[in-house]
Amino acid sequence: MTAPHLVLLGDATSPHVQRWSREMLARDWRVSLVTARPQPIDGVAQKVLRPVRRSSDWLWRVGEARVTIRGLQPDIVHAHYVTSYGYLGARAARHPLVMTAWGTDLLVTPRRHAALRWLTAWALRQADLVTGDSQDLLAVSRQLAPRTPAKLIHWGVDRGRFAPADWAQKEPLAAVSLRSWEPNYRIDTIIEALARVRQRFAGVHLHLLGGGSQEAQLREQVQRLGLQDAVRFHGRLDDAGMAAVLARSQLSISVPQSDATSVSVLESMACGLPVIASDLPANREWLAPAMLVPSGDVGALAERWQALLADDAKARAVGQANAERIAQEGDRRAQMDAMDALYRRLLRREGVV
Structure with missing residues (x-):
């Protein structure tokens, strides 16, 4: 059986995105990354958007991102950071769509202006699932988009590398x-x-x-x-x-x-x-x-x-x-196993697996 195709949206320069990619490769996903900030990640094909230098630039990457995502023919799309890549994922209208909130995108940005609050809420409503790594993040997501399921998933720790020393x-x-x-x-x-x-x-x-x-x-x-x-x-x-x-x-x-x-x-x-x-x-x-x-x-x-x-x-x-x-x-392996299970549940709902 062909491995399901996961298309991530996020900064390739981020250690979190790099780790997430590797974890899903290890769980038999084919992983591609759509990014405005490229950096090589072994085993991950990347499609690079034009650089983003200010927040308003995300508005002008919608068409480019939509065409790119459509061309990749993903089984599932997962955008990291709601108010940037999440917005692009929402405008691409490809499902299942997962978004992961990172913190400032829900805890700070929607409070800056009513228009940003509306835009954040709209993006969340387009998702089939939102994940976050703290209960306060999930509470904001549920407040802004009550009908979008929100699940607690921690980034987790590689306990093989980060372990107590003498x-x-x-x-x-x-x-x-x-x-x-x-x-x-x-x-x-x-x-x-x-x-x-x-x-x-x-x-x-x-x-x-x-x-x-x-x-x-x-x-x-x-x-x-x-x-x-x-x-x-x-x-x-x-x-x-x-x-x-x-x-x-x-x-x-x-x-x-x-x-x-x-x-x-x-x-x-x-x-x-x-x-x-x-x-x-x-x-x-x-x-x-x-x-x-x-x-x-x-x-x-x-x-x-x-x-x-x-x-x-x-x-x-x-x-x-x-x-x-x-x-x-806080073990990363357990957290990523839980995320893998959520992905596959979404795919079964869509009749993909």
């Missing part, structure tokens, strides 16, 4: 942030808190992964605070590189203003690290209240950070509990 072999007083260097992720808050923590724990240091548009100003902030020897800017790393830094660290920090379930939080948990995170609905699903702080609150972050450094036994215990939680609920 605590005794870690760098003493090492913290890590895996978040991008963009305004939403408040890396400046982490750096400011680090300066306060160092007043009590002189050896504390910070690994910054992710990269982004704020690199220059974050480096300037580090210089201004005299933290040159305490902060290492790694930039974007692959999974192996991230896992290596996590293995050396004793704490992970993620304090964005807005977020759904963060893969970096789950990966940090899987590696047996305590995680301090923003007090957001998605983080409340995974972390204890004592590990949550208001986004942008330097004092609260510094206080929680110092409390963990002062109690190594507690930090270890929190990290161990995190790893156990991911083993039970």
Whole structure:
């Protein structure tokens, strides 16, 4: 029997899209990707749209995307990010159509303007299924499109790569942030808190992964605070590189203003690290209240950070509990098996399989 053809819409440059593609290839799907931001992915044929440089450009890619999707003759279409590729998928009118919400597309964009709320709701109503990785995302989807089924699917963690390391072999007083260097992720808050923590724990240091548009100003902030020897800017790393830094660290920090379930939080948990995170609905699903702080609150972050450094036994215990939680609920293989089952259920409804 010929493998069913899954056509993904999304950024090929995104590690999430890359992982999703590989997971579905491993489950006997033929995978193609329609993208405005290409990057090779082994085994995945790509159709490249004209570049998108501003949000309004998505409106002018509709015809191109529609023709491309029609030519691929997919059995199922799955668009990642509702207000960009999801809009293109909705306008292509090819079914079954799945959309995955990533966070800002439902938690922030519809609140900016009534027209954006209407457009987001319209796109969701065209889908046969919406997935999201937190209950607050699904709640917004159901509010905007009550008749469109919405299911909880986590990105999940590759527990073969992201696993606890020997605590005794870690760098003493090492913290890590895996978040991008963009305004939403408040890396400046982490750096400011680090300066306060160092007043009590002189050896504390910070690994910054992710990269982004704020690199220059974050480096300037580090210089201004005299933290040159305490902060290492790694930039974007692959999974192996991230896992290596996590293995050396004793704490992970993620304090964005807005977020759904963060893969970096789950990966940090899987590696047996305590995680301090923003007090957001998605983080409340995974972390204890004592590990949550208001986004942008330097004092609260510094206080929680110092409390963990002062109690190594507690930090270890929190990290161990995190790893156990991911083993039970956050394994990527289990999540992608569930997604594969949802795809095939949609195809059976359509009489394809």
